[in-house]
Amino acid sequence: MKVVILCGGQGTRLREETEFRPKPLVEIGGRPILWHIMKLYAHYGFRDFVLCLGYRGNMIKEYFLNYDAMSNDFTICLGQKSQLCFNGVHKEQDFRVTLADTGQNTMTGGRIKRIERYVDGVTFVVTYGDGLADVDLARLVTFHRSHGKVATVTTVQPQSRFGVIDTATDGKVLKFREKPQVDSWVSAGFMVFERKLLEYIDSDDCILEREPLDRLVAQGELMAYRHDGFFLAMDTYREYLYLNDLWQSRAAPWKVWT
Numbered sequence: 001m002k003v004v005i006l007c008g009g010q011g012t013r014l015r016e017e018t019e020f021r022p023k024p025l026v027e028i029g030g031r032p033i034l035w036h037i038m039k040l041y042a043h044y045g046f047r048d049f050v051l052c053l054g055y056r057g058n059m060i061k062e063y064f065l066n067y068d069a070m071s072n073d074f075t076i077c078l079g080q081k082s083q084l085c086f087n088g089v090h091k092e093q094d095f096r097v098t099l100a101d102t103g104q105n106t107m108t109g110g111r112i113k114r115i116e117r118y119v120d121g122v123t124f125v126v127t128y129g130d131g132l133a134d135v136d137l138a139r140l141v142t143f144h145r146s147h148g149k150v151a152t153v154t155t156v157q158p159q160s161r162f163g164v165i166d167t168a169t170d171g172k173v174l175k176f177r178e179k180p181q182v183d184s185w186v187s188a189g190f191m192v193f194e195r196k197l198l199e200y201i202d203s204d205d206c207i208l209e210r211e212p213l214d215r216l217v218a219q220g221e222l223m224a225y226r227h228d229g230f231f232l233a234m235d236t237y238r239e240y241l242y243l244n245d246l247w248q249s250r251a252a253p254w255k256v257w258t
Helices: 012-018 033-043 057-065 067-071 108-114 137-147 195-200 211-218 237-248
Strands: 002-007 048-053 074-077 083-086 096-101 123-128 131-133 151-156 164-167 173-177 191-194 222-226 231-233
Touching (some): 057 067, 151 211
Parallel strands (some): 048 096, 151 222
């Protein structure tokens, strides 16, 4: 089953880090956030990736072209009989990564449509290149297969950005709640689609989260997989620092691999 990761956005809200590199290459604990996402999928047996590139996509290509050399000691013989020998192995030996240029300004739906030729199975999964979670991906796919619909999206209950104050009509504070979970559910990515989804996308300007998903909702073809665990999208510098703190303190919930 192909894992499609959307890696083309400009990450403007994290300009401190994305001015000179794409957001998927912003590092958490010395490794790109993209690496963390791929390791999560690989833990559940999903190792065939299609990366939808856009903004500074050449840097992501260079990262994978140099991956073996940067992940191992190696011995190189210089000159006309040049030879390279890696002195060890890394744990990503069997990853298969397709790097596809999907355009600088293409929207999320359009990016998926552009990699249609690389999605050769009936079912495929899609997520964003900036969100980390401890989603049980095997259970997610099992849930998707159980309902027989076209699409499944993983949903979470986010925490409020602010403390919430309950007051009486006279202004007396009755209760203060520090950043509680809100009642509504939001998309966390980690989506599962049947190939039929591609029929709902008609142009580069198509935003996946709008017309295609709206049409699926209207047709009763979109289901929600509720995730009660950890999820955080790295949208701001503050979230970047928080994810790095979790990793450095060995408290990263998304690190389910060994």
